[in-house]
Amino acid sequence: MATYTHGHHDSVLRSHNTRNVSNSAAYLAPHLTATTRLLDIGAGPGTITIDFANRAAHVTATEINADALGLSRALAAERGVTNIDFSIEDVHTLSFSDGAFDVVHAHQVLQHVADPVQALREMRRVTKPGGIVAARDADYAGFIWFPLLPELDEWLQLYRAAARANGGEPDAGRRLFAWARAAGFTEIEATASTWCYATEAEREWWGGMWADRILHSALAEQLTAAGMATDADLRRISAAWRAWASDGDGWYLVPHGEILCRA
Template identity: 75%
Template sequence: MATYTHGHHESVLRSHNNRTIANSAEYLRTHLAADASLLDVGAGPGTITVEFAERVAHVTATEIGETELALSRRAAADRGLTNLDFSVEDVHALSFADDSFDVVHAHQVLQHVADPVQALREMGRVAKPGGIVAARDADYAGFLWFPLIPELDEWLRLYRSAARANGGEPDAGRRLLSWAKAAGFEDVAATASTWCYANAEDRAWWGGMWADRILESALARQAVDSGLATRADLERMSAGWRQWADAEDGWYLVPHGEIIARA
């Protein structure tokens, strides 16, 4: 397993808790049949997971540890959902039997794993014949923003370096189709979608979240401990994020690759 670069600080969960089917899994919506069983790999705080559970017959949520899995358990309990179960799993070697699920889904997972091709093979193994393997990942090298604030360039270089040091691939979005082909899938539809932040409320949320995240998350600790950045560097990047958030013409684009592969 690679190391999860972001960690689970409040500033990270602030971002993850905003994810829904509409903004993060719309490409999969038409494949969510009411009688389907779905495996959600790397469920995180469970905000997408519980929406799946409101649309399909049964959902199994996985995470890398019990502490992480507790977040999605809590989200399910808060909605009073009973059609879910939970399992600590390594996506490289899932514990489930072959042909177990109609849909196998992973959002922002493959960019963090040590071997995304093996992960996709495992996702395909546990999908039923003719079932769906779906993945969506951001592509950090494709991030775009305005105004052109040098500290954000510095932040992006730092993040990509840290992610690769942890064994991940931050520019995963553009690689999903290639990884799926390497994993043996023959029927793969590749698409793309974006997050875009361009109004005052979105700028305050996205910029404020990253201004805190670069100072307080696991990424910040790694950067200082490994010598990738000093605390002063992180403070400067945080100020750059707040400068962007305060810009009346601020605009930010996060591109994502997506795949729907038939098992």
């Protein structure tokens, strides 16, 4: 299993906590019903998971360890959501029986795993015949922004190098369709969607989040420990993120690949 590049620092969760079905799983939403039993791989802080629980009969949330899983467990308890259970899992070797779920979902997960094709095979195994395996991942090489600050190019190069050093594939979005075919799926609907940040509030949130993340998250620790960047480099990149956020011309696009696969 690959290492999760982002970690779970507050600067990371600040981003993850904004995710819900509407902005992160709209491609899957039409396939959810009041009888759906759904497995959510890599639930993170649980905001998408709990949104699923409001639309489905039952949701099982998974994470790679107890600390990570505790985030979604705490949110479910806080919101009084009871049709969720929780399990520590490795997506390469899931503990569930064959055909246990109607839908198996992973958001921003396959880019971080050691073998995404094997992960998709396991996701298919635990999905009932005719059910759906759904995945959505960003594609870092496709990120585009304005103004063209060289420090943000440097940030992207560093992030992609760190993710690959951890055994992941940061440009996963464009590969999802190919990975699904390699996993044996023959009925695949491949789509794409984006996040776009352009308003003053959006720039302040996105740029401020990354300005903190490049200094304080697991990514920052990895970059300095591996000698990929110095503290001064990271401070310079952080300042560029804040400069981008404060620029009235600032615009940022994050592309995602999506797949809906019939088991």
